[in-house]
Amino acid sequence: MDSLTPQDLFSPSKARQQRAQAADWAQIDSWLSYKYAGRTVPTFERNEETLKVLRELASANERADEERMVAERVEREADKEMKARSKDGEDGDGDGDGEDILATLRHHLTDEGLESLHALASTAIALNTPTTNPETLAHALIAHTSTSQTLTNNLAHIRTLQSYLQHQQSLLRAQLTALQHDPAFSTPPSIQRQTTEQVRQTKHLRSRIREYEDKLSSLQNGQRSAVTPASKNVSSTEAIADMLEQQAELEALRTKVESLEREVARFAGLPADREAARKEVARLEVELDEVRKRRDALFEGLVG
Incomplete structure (x- = not known):
């Protein structure tokens, strides 16, 4: 009523609507106070959508309470009948008593109650729970759903990883085939002779x-000790020319030695024997495969 505007005072329909909402809010406040049993009710926004949701929630809660009361009444009546039969000393087959109890339960339950009882029993059996407590069933259902979703995500991740590994495996096999059959990756027949000749030339040039x-x-x-003042200019010119010529020759030899050393360094670590060199190349290929596997494992860790 506090939200009435001056225009609403002259609109009976809006006034009735406001009074109906105020009555609904009063009912909801009473229901929340009863449910919280003395505890502070959380604050929330009071609008029409919230009121609609709370009314539906209160109605569902009342229906659940009524169904629980019916189930409890049926259980009490069945318990009374069983106690009465035990006191009367009736003899008979146990399966027959169970059938009578089941028939009695079905007779006292409505069609909706029978359907709910069947659904509850089927859910408990499917979830493999020791009790039919709705809260326990809800937790079990949530756990099963979460586990199913996790397994589905893991399966999709594994399939993606499997596809990637199959692709990488095909690439590695193609590269291995190329390394095994491509003449560009095979050891030339004259490698031993070339290596020996280059080593000999390197030693010779170093000595030179x-x-x-x-x-x-x-x-x-x-030159520093033999030059006289009279021949200083002539000797110094000839010595400088000779020195420059020798220095140029020395630089040329040094460049050639460095070039030969770079060529020899390409075959560093390989044995002189051709078969042994091929075995060493095969061993290096195996190490290359292991390095690639470690790379793939690191990539798999990054994807995970």
Whole structure:
């Protein structure tokens, strides 16, 4: 009633609507106070949508209470009948008594109650729960749903990973086939002879470099000690020209040695024997496969 505007005072329909909503809110407040049993009711926004939801919730709660009361009344009546039969000392087959009790339960239940009882029993059996408590069934159903969703996601992830691994396996097999049959990756027949010749040339050039370095040092020392003031200009010019020529030759030899060393370094670690070199290449291929497997494992960890 506090939300009535001056215009609503002259509109009977709006006034009736406001009074009906106020009565509904009063009923909802009473129901919430009863359910919370003295505890503070949480605050919430009071609008028509909230009122509609709370009315539906209250109605569903009342129906559930009525169904529970009916079930309890049936259980009490069945318990009374069983106690009465035990006191009267009736003898008979146990299966017959169970059938009578079941028939009595079915007779006192409505069609909706029988359908609910059948649904409750079927749900308990499907979920493999020890009790038919609705709360226990709800928790079991939530757990089964969560487990099913988790397994579905894991299965999709495993299928994606399997597809990726199959693709990588096909690529690795193609690369292995290329390494085994492509002549570009095979060891040339003259590798032993080339390696031996390059090593020999390298040793020879190193000895020549040391020889020229010694000569250059002796020439420089002799020039400093033997030059006189009269022949200083001539000797210094000839010595400089000779020194420059030897230095240019030395640089050329050094460049050639460095080139040969780079070529020899390509075959560093390979044995001189051709078959042994091929075995070493095969071993390196196996190590390459292991490195690729570790790379795939790291990628799989990143995807996970």
